[in-house]
Amino acid sequence: MMPLLTTKGLSRNFGGLRAVDNVDFALMPGEIRAVIGPNGAGKTTFVSLVSGRIQPSSGMVVFDGADITGLPAYARVRLGVAYTFQITSVFANLSVYDNVALPVQRTLTDGRSKGAVRTGVMAALERTGLADRTHMLAGQLSYGHQRLLEVAMGLALKPRLLILDEPTQGLADSEIDNFIELVREIAKSATVLLIEHNMPVVMHLADRITVFNAGRILAEGTPEQIRANTEVQDAYLGTTHG
């Protein structure tokens, strides 16, 4: 089977710092892949290179067999790469409805039918449990709900690859259980790349785990393999690298 996403020698420097260092990565369609690693390991930078938010210093990104390294972010989104921000970045002054209507109307191909936007918005809001808050301003939602709105916006894009950057940060434990269910459901129709610090969530969801450290891939494997990997334990304890 051909990978949905591949990166080859992907690197990004910030001044003297090599935030992503020569990363070769492959992701199979239908997978839930978790990316873990200590703070500053380069996880957000890596997925930003994939989504096109920032440009690589070198290397390439291949999506569904096509080289997308030169494509602007919006064009990648149209190909099916959706990114949800680590730092919540909903449109605070717009209603919850409008926040989700934006991605929904983008994916509508018929363009005309009046009810289509509303139907799409309500579907995404139902799935994330926000359906009773359509008319609130997004900025008035609790932090946890803003995280869910961020996911709803990603979902509404009908992505083939959904990148979630620390989606459970700030969620209450009760919300996290629902969230795990939600990701499982999303994974039925999309490949999921999940950056996550919360290890129980990772262990519950991930088919495979990739561990980043200091801009490089330190290890990759099934949850059991990663759990048993002493190098990974060292990286998390901070004894090997900075």
Next chain:
Amino acid sequence: MKDASPAKPYALHLGVIALLFALSFVLPDYHHGLLARIMVLAVFAMGYNMLFGYVGLLSLGHAMFFAAGLYGAGLAVIHLGWSVPAAFAVGILCGAVLSLVIGVLALRTSGVAFMIVTMMFAQVFYLVMLYLASWTGGDQGMVVPQPARVLSFGATSLELTNPTVRYMSALALFSIVLLVTLAIVRSRYGRVLVAIRENEERTKMLGYDTFSNKLAAVVVSGTICAASGAAYALLFGYVGSSFASVQYSILPLLWVLLGGAATTLGPLVGTLFMYYVVDITSGYTSAYLLIVGIALILLVLFFPKGILGTIRHRWLGWLP
């Protein structure tokens, strides 16, 4: 609210248009003439509001779009002897082409740089109009000859110098532009424009080519402003470089701020308000500009969202 029932906003806007129509029959001559002028300039403000209010791009060069319409229409009549409809169309076309070119260049920047770049382009435009004095009349300007300012339909003809014809022409243009802007801001495209204003980076990550969307907005905005300029030349019979000066880039900003940025009726309210404050105070004192300045400062301090923006915020959330 975009998904709220459309009945209320449309009723309100049609009501405003009906009111302006009715006023034509009751206003004394002086105010009748002033209101015609205000409606034409409110179109200028509406064009400005499209870009400033809804997309959040602050241009300091919109005088060039107004003046492109003004000169395009005026000179077509003066030098080429074109009919009023043809001249009007040419004025609008000039604004559309100019705004497309300026948009492509200026949208490489944003924020303060965008303000400066648009101002520089407008200044170049202004100087070129002065330089081409043999064509444009320079700072003296030129009068559009009265006999040419006639709308003919077969046997009947309407003289644009007639106050009622002038008022109704101004109202017709105003109404069309008002309803067009209302339709735009309530559309999906309008939602994207607001999203760009709120967070351009996020809008890109939802799959929108924000450059193209902003460029389209610059063209819509510039074209509306040019329509206002073209109408001004044909209805009031004068073209001159003062309309291309920086003052005429700042005025629409003030009108929009006063009336309420990103409200469809704000531009009319702001233009009306400013004209009448000037009109009333200049009757009492020669220091009227001081009073106008103080009024502006007070408004910005106490109504930072402008008159209609404040009303929407406090009472009428459905106002588009």
